[in-house]
Amino acid sequence: MTQPTSIPHYDVIILGAGSVGTPSAMYLAEAGYKVLVLDPGASVGQGSNKKAIGGIRATHSDPAKIRLCLRSLEIFSNWEKWYGEDIEWVQNGYMFMAYREREQKILQDLLVTQKSYGLNIDWYDPQQLLDIVPDLNPEGLLGGTFSPEDGSASPLLSAHRFYEHACRAGADFHFHEPVTKMITRSGKIVAVETPTGTYGADVVINAAGAWARPVAQLVGVDVPVNPDSHESAVTEAVADFLKPMIVDIRPMPGSSNYYFYQHRTGQIFFCITPSPNIWGFDTEETSEFLPMVTRRMVEVMPRLKNLRVRRTWRGLYPMTPDGFPIVGWAEEVENFLLAVGMCGQGYMLGPGLGELILRLVQNQLTENDQETLSFLKPTRQFASQELLK
Structure with missing residues (x-):
């Protein structure tokens, strides 16, 4: 349903401007999507992101995180060559x-x-x-x-670089705006409310880190984070x-x-x-x-x-019962994409996951993506355990 003209409308609204939300905003905006990022903090990366110590590894025990972090390593290690910007990569x-x-x-x-x-x-x-x-x-x-x-970089410098590129590509960031309500109609989210505004959306992405569970509960979705x-x-x-x-x-x-x-x-x-x-x-x-x-x-x-x-x-x-992230579309709400439960590894997963989120929104998943998401799907049994948490 078309939103009233008085409500700004976005292709994608991302809830959380942290290690996952900010790279996702950059890739989505660069692909031509109209993106809004809402965050209760004063600026980008002010939740758990700024508490990270900067380690980036693909040394994990499962294929999903190995694959995502190998791509993240490629992005971090080439950032200065690609963009001419120092993120303290070593x-x-x-x-x-x-x-x-x-x-x-x-x-x-x-x-x-x-x-x-x-x-x-x-x-x-x-x-x-x-x-x-x-x-x-x-x-x-x-x-x-x-x-x-494997290596390390600066979480705050990296977040700021992703933020700058997202803004240049047209993404909007609204800080000091926690989501307080999500309006649904016919099983879809049609608008997101904050204390200062209401915004229409085709897709809403939960990238709220440690606060992912209460955010998801706003639309009756319970994620074990x-x-x-x-x-x-x-x-x-x-x-x-x-x-x-x-x-x-x-x-x-x-x-x-x-x-x-x-x-x-x-x-x-x-x-x-x-x-x-x-x-x-x-x-x-x-x-x-x-x-x-x-x-x-x-x-x-x-x-x-x-x-x-x-x-x-x-x-x-933000921990899950098995130590693996939860990534995929929520069953209960058609256009609600979960990118939560990074288990303290959001910084190293963020760039690779941001690209995967773009392909999810585009509905252009590769065969490797399908396998990766099978390990991370929200409906899994959470029976296995990550051995290198």
């Missing part, structure tokens, strides 16, 4: 270490899937790992995987000594894994995955975080013990 790789047979088996078993989907990764023995990172603790080290094409609090920190700057992102997936009391890397400024960024999960929207720092994570880091790399921590912060991971 390609130093990811290293997953094994100090126990359990982790060794997990990492080695995953190589079959990872290699079959095009990931440049191999198993390295202890000496080979030490050749790359001499400061690793060699005691008990069984080996690990290394993927040299719940916010989980994770803490991060950064140290003082020191001379360059560490290249890859170091990931230790051993579950320990209080945490299931942790990871750290040295930024090109010399600072060490690090984060830990709490176990059990810390559900809710609380982003206040805790006293438990630093003692827990630093103990684990110094065990693996004793050289870190003299570094001074400059700042800690806490962000939200």
